[in-house]
Amino acid sequence: MKSRAWLFSVLLLICSDVLAKLPEQSAVPGGVMILSVGNSQQTKPDVYFEDKPVMVVKADGLWHAVVGIPLSAKAGTLRIVVKRGEERSTQLFSIKDKQYPTQYITVKDERKVNPNSLDMKRINQESSRIHQALTAWTETNNEPVNFVWPIKGRVSGLFGRRRVFNGEPRNPHRGMDIAAKTGTPIHAPAAGIVRGTGNYFFNGNTVFIDHGQGLITMFCHLSRINVKDGETVKQGDIIGAVGATGRVTGPHLHLGVSLNDERVEPRLFFPPESELKK
Known part of the structure; x- marks a missing residue:
């Protein structure tokens, strides 16, 4: 025995x-x-x-x-x-090389395309806070990536697309967009520690979750935030709700994944997109 x-x-x-x-x-x-x-x-x-x-x-x-x-x-x-x-x-x-397609977007608020001097002061201050969240490092022995989708919805924006706002080229899209109704609950894709929350000029209401060893998920344009900095969350916990804050054309979730402080394709970490519609 x-x-x-x-x-x-x-x-x-x-x-x-x-x-x-x-x-x-x-x-x-x-x-x-x-x-x-x-x-x-x-x-x-x-x-x-x-x-x-x-x-x-x-x-x-x-x-x-x-x-x-x-x-x-x-x-x-x-x-x-x-x-x-x-x-x-x-x-x-x-x-290998990869040519990402170009996306043309019209934004009604011209300041979200060409910020004024006061906006730029705010943006620069926010950049250091965002950098601090994205470079967080929590040592763990083993970090399986068993993510679940934070919401169900339609993919409305793909990672890597070269974006042109109101006819002016801007930085590539460093996440993926999932369209859903304002107020739709957003769930933590995996356990982690909240490493930053706040309202940012471009990103709107935002939450960063540290999953360990430089793996950070980012949730932008929220209508509300349900968690606080330093809070531990479990997979499936509600961290906020879909909204249309920041630079947007409508309500959606911008889902970002950062690994060793590089923004990478979120779909590499998640189940098949067919599960987004279930």
Whole structure:
């Protein structure tokens, strides 16, 4: 009986290791690379990309570096630095080019396209707060990515699109938009800690959730915020409601995902889009 119990415990550990969910890999700007960086029986390494710490998780008996690729990256060879104690090594990986389509948007409030000097002062002050939220790092031993969609709705804006507001080119879209009625409850996609809330010039009412190891989700344009900075949330908790605050053309949720302080394609972390409509 004892041997059978021991065998069951071993099988349980193996299965939990194999079933640790990782995001989908996409070797393009704004995508995610998953690189093996050692056997899981070894000490967990520290991994860096462009001098920023990188998520490292255990799955299938290996340590994996989960690297967010900058949306501005060019096709070619990039590298990570792997440190384990006094050992240091470099691992190369390649990415392909991706041409994101252009989206033309008309915004009634001209200041949301060409802010005045007072607006710019506010925007600059807000930028440091947003940066602080997106660079939060909470160390965890293993970070499975078992996200659920925060709302149900229609995808109205895709990640990476080059945007032209009122005929003027602006930064690419660094998240995805899901259209829904004002007041629709927004749920935390996974457990985490609220690392920032507030009302921002472009983003409107916003919540940032830190899921560990540099993985941050971002929820913008909310009509209300139901959580506070530093609060711990569980998967499915209501964090706010859909709205039309900030720079918008109608009520929707802007859903962003940041990994090692790079905004990446949210759909790589979530179930199939068909579940958005259920």
